[in-house]
Amino acid sequence: DQQVKQNSPSLSVQEGRISILNCDYTNSMFDYFLWYKKYPAEGPTFLISISSIKDKNEDGRFTVFLNKSAKHLSLHIVPSQPGDSAVYFCAASAYMTNAGKSTFGDGTTLTVKP
Amino acid sequence: NAGVTQTPKFQVLKTGQSMTLQCAQDMNHEYMSWYRQDPGMGLRLIHYSVGAGITDQGEVPNGYNVSRSTTEDFPLRLLSAAPSQTSVYFCASSYSRSDTQYFGPGTRLTVL
Numbered sequence: 001d002q003q004v005k006q007n008s009p010s011l012s013v014q015e016g017r018i019s020i021l022n023c024d025y026t027n028s029m030f031d032y033f034l035w036y037k038k039y040p041a042e043g044p045t046f047l048i049s050i051s052s053i054k055d056k057n058e059d060g061r062f063t064v065f066l067n068k069s070a071k072h073l074s075l076h077i078v079p080s081q082p083g084d085s086a087v088y089f090c091a092a093s094a095y096m097t098n099a100g101k102s103t104f105g106d107g108t109t110l111t112v113k114p
Numbered sequence: 115n116a117g118v119t120q121t122p123k124f125q126v127l128k129t130g131q132s133m134t135l136q137c138a139q140d141m142n143h144e145y146m147s148w149y150r151q152d153p154g155m156g157l158r159l160i161h162y163s164v165g166a167g168i169t170d171q172g173e174v175p176n177g178y179n180v181s182r183s184t185t186e187d188f189p190l191r192l193l194s195a196a197p198s199q200t201s202v203y204f205c206a207s208s209y210s211r212s213d214t215q216y217f218g219p220g221t222r223l224t225v226l
Contacts, residue, residue, distance in 0.1 A: 004156070034214060043118070043204050043217030044157070089156055101147070101172065102215070104156035
């Protein structure tokens, strides 16, 4: 059973608009969540994270929201830029075990059109 | 810092061959992991290490061996390659268990 799900394989938005990427999880032990961005032929790079003690974390154009009761998190990118076009992975871990042992979703391919 | 480096970038094997994927990091990170990414899927954890001499299995360990004799290096060995092991392999490291992971550029492996 997949513990981290990204139900939208792809998302297309216009430059300057908001991009919202969603992620759901099933394991209630997860308490640390991360978003990674991946360009073709490169390894994933860290984007933003959130601990379960928070419900929001902001870093420039990127904001992650966490709804623990719904086991749902979302990544908002405002405003979206063509350079944001990439695959975005949601990952989750249980801090008390090992944050280096993350469970990843299947990714959402974001395309930002000029 | 070179970060996390992986060699080779590409590799083609025949079924039954063995090989070692190399991974090195120069950031003095204790935690290192190996993932595989199949088309249209996320990264699945193969093996990980919390320090030199300590390794453990991840989600999909069968057919792979690892060892961690130094902090810097974490090689992944394919014992007898199978077509099901065709994938892109990523190595990652982090300073601590609460830290984010830094990924290498990946090794694209094809097993015929």
